[in-house]
Amino acid sequence: MGFLMRFAVRLTLLVRLLVPVLAGEEHGCPVFVLQREESGLVIEQHEVPSGEVKVFTGGSATGVVGVVLPPGPGGSGGLINLDEENLQIVQCDGETVRWQIRDNTGETLIDYPGRSLEDLRQYDIRVSVAGGGGILKAFLITAYREVQDDPGPVQNLLAQAGLPKGENQFVVTTDTYLHAVGAPVYGEFQVELAGHPFAKVKRHDGEEVWFLVDIGAAETLVERSFVPEGLAVKKSHRVEYSGAGRRLLDYAPGGATGTVGGIQGHADLPDFQVGEMHFPNVSVAVIEEMPELFDRPVSGIIGMDLLRRPERLLLRFPPDARGSGTFVLAGPSSERESGSGFLGEVPFSIVSSHLLVSAEVNTTDFYFILDSGAPRVLLDGPSAELAAISTSATPARKLGGLDGNKIDSFEGRIQKLKLGEVGFEAIPCSIAPLKVFASLRGQSQPIGLLGNSFFGRFDRVELDFIERRLRVYGPPDAQITARSEEAR
Numbered sequence: 001m002g003f004l005m006r007f008a009v010r011l012t013l014l015v016r017l018l019v020p021v022l023a024g025e026e027h028g029c030p031v032f033v034l035q036r037e038e039s040g041l042v043i044e045q046h047e048v049p050s051g052e053v054k055v056f057t058g059g060s061a062t063g064v065v066g067v068v069l070p071p072g073p074g075g076s077g078g079l080i081n082l083d084e085e086n087l088q089i090v091q092c093d094g095e096t097v098r099w100q101i102r103d104n105t106g107e108t109l110i111d112y113p114g115r116s117l118e119d120l121r122q123y124d125i126r127v128s129v130a131g132g133g134g135i136l137k138a139f140l141i142t143a144y145r146e147v148q149d150d151p152g153p154v155q156n157l158l159a160q161a162g163l164p165k166g167e168n169q170f171v172v173t174t175d176t177y178l179h180a181v182g183a184p185v186y187g188e189f190q191v192e193l194a195g196h197p198f199a200k201v202k203r204h205d206g207e208e209v210w211f212l213v214d215i216g217a218a219e220t221l222v223e224r225s226f227v228p229e230g231l232a233v234k235k236s237h238r239v240e241y242s243g244a245g246r247r248l249l250d251y252a253p254g255g256a257t258g259t260v261g262g263i264q265g266h267a268d269l270p271d272f273q274v275g276e277m278h279f280p281n282v283s284v285a286v287i288e289e290m291p292e293l294f295d296r297p298v299s300g301i302i303g304m305d306l307l308r309r310p311e312r313l314l315l316r317f318p319p320d321a322r323g324s325g326t327f328v329l330a331g332p333s334s335e336r337e338s339g340s341g342f343l344g345e346v347p348f349s350i351v352s353s354h355l356l357v358s359a360e361v362n363t364t365d366f367y368f369i370l371d372s373g374a375p376r377v378l379l380d381g382p383s384a385e386l387a388a389i390s391t392s393a394t395p396a397r398k399l400g401g402l403d404g405n406k407i408d409s410f411e412g413r414i415q416k417l418k419l420g421e422v423g424f425e426a427i428p429c430s431i432a433p434l435k436v437f438a439s440l441r442g443q444s445q446p447i448g449l450l451g452n453s454f455f456g457r458f459d460r461v462e463l464d465f466i467e468r469r470l471r472v473y474g475p476p477d478a479q480i481t482a483r484s485e486e487a488r
Contacts, residue, residue, distance in 0.1 A: 027050060027094055027117075028047045028048055028049045028050050028092060028094070029047070029048045029050070029090070029092035029094075029096075029097040029117060030045055030046070030047060030048075030117075030144065030145070031045070031046045031047070031048055031054065031067060031069070031090050031097065032044070032045055032046075032067070032068040032069070032125075032141055032147060033045075033046060033056055033064060033065075033066070033067055033068070033088075034064075034065040034066050034067075034068055034127065034129065034172065035063050035064055035065065036063040036065060036082070036132070037063060040135070040137070041065075041129055041132075041135060041137045043068060043127065043139050043141070043147045045146075045147060048090050048091070048092040048097070049092065050092055050093060050094035051092070051093060051094065052091075052092060053089060053090065053091045053092075054089075054090050054092075055087055055088070055089050055090075056087075056088040056090070057085065057086075057087060057088075058080075058082070058085065058086045058087070058088050059082055059083070059084065059085035059086065060082040060083060060168050061085070063082075064088065065080055065082065065129070065170055065172065066080055066088060066101075066172060067088045067090060067099055068125060068127055068141065068174065069090075069097065069099045069112065069115065070125060070174045070176045071112050071113055071115065072115075072176065073123060073176045073177060073178070074175075074176060075155075075157055075173065075174065075175050075176075075352060076157070076173065076174050076176075077156065077157030077158050077171060077172070077173040077174075078158075078171070078172055079158060079169065079170070079171055080169070080170045080171075080172055081166070081168060081169050082168035082169070082170070083166075083168045084103075085103075085104045086101055086102060086103055086104060086109070087101070087102040087103075087104070087106070088100075088101055089101075089102065095116055095117060095118075096114040096115065096116050096117070097114065097115055097117065097120070098112070098113075098114045098115075099112045100112065117144070120144040121143050121144045121145065121179075122143070122178060122179060122180075123143070123144065123176050123177065123178060123179055124140060124141065124142050124143065124176070124177055124178075124179045124350070125140070125141040125144070125174055125175070125176050126138065126139070126140050126141075126150060126152075126155075126174065126175040126176075126177075126349070126350070126351065127139040127140075127141065127172065127173070127174055128153075128154040128155040128156065128172070128173040128174075128175070129154065129170050129171070129172055129173075130154050130156045130170070130171045130173075131166075131169050131170045131171050132166075132167060132168065132169060132170045133166075133167045135170070136154040136444075136445070137149075137154065138150040138151075138152055138153070138154050138155075138349070140349075142179065143179045150349055151347050151349060151358065152348070152349025152350075152351055152356045152358075152367065153349070153351065153356060153367040153440050153445045153447070154173075154440075154445065155173045155175060155351055155352065155439050155440060156171050156173055156439055156440075157171075157173045157439050158171050158173075159438060159439050159440075159441065173439070175351060175352055177350065177353060181304070181305050181306075181308045181309060182279075182305065182306075182309050183280075183309070184309055184310050184311065184331070185277065185278075185279050185306070185309045185310060185329055186310055186329050186330065186331055187276065187277040187328075187329055188275075188277070188326055188327060188328040188329065189274045189275030189276070189277050189326070189327055190275055190324060190325070190326055191213055191324070191325045191326065191327060192323075192324060192325075193317060193318060193321045193322055193323055193324070193325050193452060193456075194294075194295050194296075194321075194322065195295075195321055195322075195375035195376075195452065196212055196294055196321075196372070196373065196375060196452070197212070197213045197317070197321075197325060197327075197372055197452065198210045198211065198212060198213070198294075198296065198298065199211050199213050199274050199275060199302065199327070200274075200275060201272070201273065201274050201299070201300070201302070202273040203226055203299070204226075204227075204228040209226070209298075209299040210296055210297065210298045210299065211274070211298055211299060211300045211301060211302050212294065212298050212300075212301045212302070212373065213301075213302045213307075213327060213372060214301050214302065214303060214371070214372055214373035215304060215307055215313075215315075215355065215370055215371065215372045215373075215463075216354060216369060216370070216371030216372065216373040216374065216449075217301050217302075217303035217304060217353075217373060218303055218304055218305065218352070218353035219283075219284070219285050219303045219304070219305045219353075220272070220282065220284045220285070220300065220301065220302055220303045220305055220306055221284065221285045221286075221287060221290075221300050221301045221303065221402075222267075222284045222285070222286055222287075222299060222300035223286075223287060223288070223289055223290050223299045223300055224264065224286055224287070224288050224289070225289075225299070226299050226300060227267045227269075227284075227286060228269075231267055231268075231269075232267065232268075233264050233265045233266070233267045233286045234265045234266055234267070234268075235264075235265045236263065236265045236266050236285075262287055262288060263285055263286065263287055264286045264287065264288065265285075265286055266283050266284065266285055266286065267283070267284055267286050268281065268282070268283050269281075269282045269283075269284055272284070272306070274302065274306075277329070279306050279309070282305075282306065283305075284300070287402070290402075291400075291402060293400055293401075293402075301373075304353055307327070307329070308465055309329060310329040310330055310331060310465070311330065311331050311332040311333075311464070311465055311466050312329075312330040312331070312332065312333065312462055312463065312464050312465065312466075313327065313328070313329060313330070313462070313463040313465070314326075314327070314328035314330055314460050314461070314462050314463075315327060315328075315372070315455055315460065315461040315462075315463075316328070316459070316460045316461075317452055317455045317456040317458075317461075318456055319456045319457070320453060320456055321375055321376075321451075321452035321453050321455070321456045332466060333464075340473060340474070341459050341473040341474025342471065342473050342474075343421065343422045343458070343472045343473060343474065344419070344420040344421035344422045344471070344472060345420060345469045345470060345471040345472070346358065346359075346419060346420040346469070346470050347468055347469055347470075348370070348463070348468055348469065348470050349468070350468075351440075352439070354369045354370075354371075354436075355369070355370040355463065355470075356368065356369055356370070357370065357419065357450075357470050359417060359418060359419045359420075359450075360416075360417070360418040360419075360423075361379070361387040361389075361414055361416075361417055361446070361448070362387050362388060362389075362414065362415050362416055363387075364383075364386055364387040364388075364446055365446065366379075366383065366387070366446045366447065366448055367440065367445060367446070367447050367448075368447070368448050368449060368450045369436070369447075369448070369449045369450070370449075370450055370463075370470070371449045371450065371451055372451070372452055372455070373451075374449045374450075374451030374452065375451050375452055375453060376428065376429065376430060376451045376452070376453040376454070377414070377417070377427055377428070377429040377430070377448065377449065377450055377451055377453065377454050378409070378429060378430040378431070378432060378434070378448055378449040378451065379412065379414075379429055379430070379431050379446075379447075379448040380431075380432075380433055380434065380437045380441055380446070380447045380448060381431055381432060381433040382433070382441060382446075383437075383441070383446035383447050383448060384412060384429075384431045386446050387414070387446060389412040389413070389414060389429070389431065390412060390413070391410040391411065391412045391431050392410045392411040392412070394410075395408035395409060395410055396409060396410055396411040396430070397409055397430075399430070399432055399434070405435075407432050407433065407434065408432065409430040409431060409432035410430070410431045410432070411428070411429075411430065411431070412428075412429050412430070412431045413426060413427065413428055413429065414426070414427040414428075414429055419450075419472070420472075422472055424457065427454070428453075429448075434449075458472045458473060458474065459473045459474035460472075460473045460474075461473075
């Protein structure tokens with residue numbers, strides 16, 4: 001169920017940093033500033049000329065909430081009070097942009113490391129803003145070049161503390177991830193579905209072993225025994241920045257039911273072979289041993305660092321997620337695969353390496369994580385109540401993740417589920433308060449997972465990473481129930 005996320009929760013403007021500083025060509029530096037205006041929240045792009053310094057005064061008088069410049073990849077969250085004036089100082093030397101926050105007396109609060117423009121342009125930055133009298137707003141800065149509104153949910157890394165009540169208080173969360181995860185790789189590989197999809201991966205000694213294939217996992221994970229003897233496993237850390245300075249923490253990614261401990265580090269594999277497909281030069285997270293969570297021993301998890309390599313990813317799953325299926329890593333398509341059972345499409349957002357789409361459950365708007373690590377549709381507990389889903393009186397089963405935690409799940413049934421122009425009636429679902437929902441719940445944003453039993457209702461599911469669209473195809477009887485109702 002999306003067992004791995006590279007993003008860790010921070011309590012005050014803190015970010016994991018594992019990136020080199022690279023040189024760029026000499027020019028001015030773009031700067032993105034979150035601003036409150038009469039029309040609402042916007043992100044404005046400014047230019048700081050090379051060799052100059054620009055100062056933005058933050059506070060209610062100017063409406064400047066803050067500069068958007070995370071120190072590195074990962075997630076950060078902070079509470080900003082516009083009643084407290086500050087100075088946001090940005091310096092550009094033509095290759096590197098630096099950001100410093102000072103209070104109104106001139107005392108330095110946080111001094112962030114410089115970021116090279118060349119490095120920044122390798123990343124997308126998703127900005128979520130919650131609070132300020134009920135404001136919920138998300139933006140996407142693409143490759144540090146342009147900004148647009150993002151259709152996905154607002155993420156709040158401080159959600160457990162509750163939303164700020166004051167009109168001038170905001171929780172700002174940034175989620176920074178690679179714009180392209182690696183050189184494109186094309187081809188296809190077969191999977192065996194037994195609730196979860198499993199693929200055969202060739203080990204260094206030539207033996208084939210099972211891996212879970214999980215579009216809900218941020219990165220590929222392997223057991224220690226999968227790493228060739230003599231190949232280094234390099235210790236990984238998170239880096240936090242705050243007013244107290246820079247601090248190294250152990251690398252502990254989030255999982256479906258809690259934080260995953262025991263990650264030994266990362267290893268660089270020269271080749272990773274799935275079926276007949278080869279992925280060159282793959283960095284994998286390493287764990288001592290995979291827990292027994294499935295109907296067979298697995299040696300690891302194939303994550304989105306590999307599956308997001310091509311322009312498009314196609315999933316062909318059998319009904320009920322039982323039997324043989326295929327993952328196809330495909331190149332760009334000049335036009336939709338029309339004339340082949342095309343039913344509809346919806347945009348998706350990338351949030352903490354998860355792909356999220358909007359859908360309707362009964363009459364309630366939901367956001368759903370697309371997750372081949374989940375056998376079926378699952379709703380967050382509080383969200384199921386909002387959608388008036390009746391549940392079983394006693395737990396039906398326990399759900400577990402790599403973190404070792406177990407969470408009770410209950411059985412329910414969705415009367416109507418509508419995804420864009422396609423929908424179904426009487427969808428069985430599980431209901432459980434997974435930890436993976438924590439940063440998205442509590443903001444009138446019902447949340448859930450779309451798992452393999454739902455994907456198996458279509459001939460194929462297409463994820464277009466260029467246009468960020470989810471498209472679904474055939475069978476013809478999958479047309480939305482609401483259409484027949486409108487025709488009556």
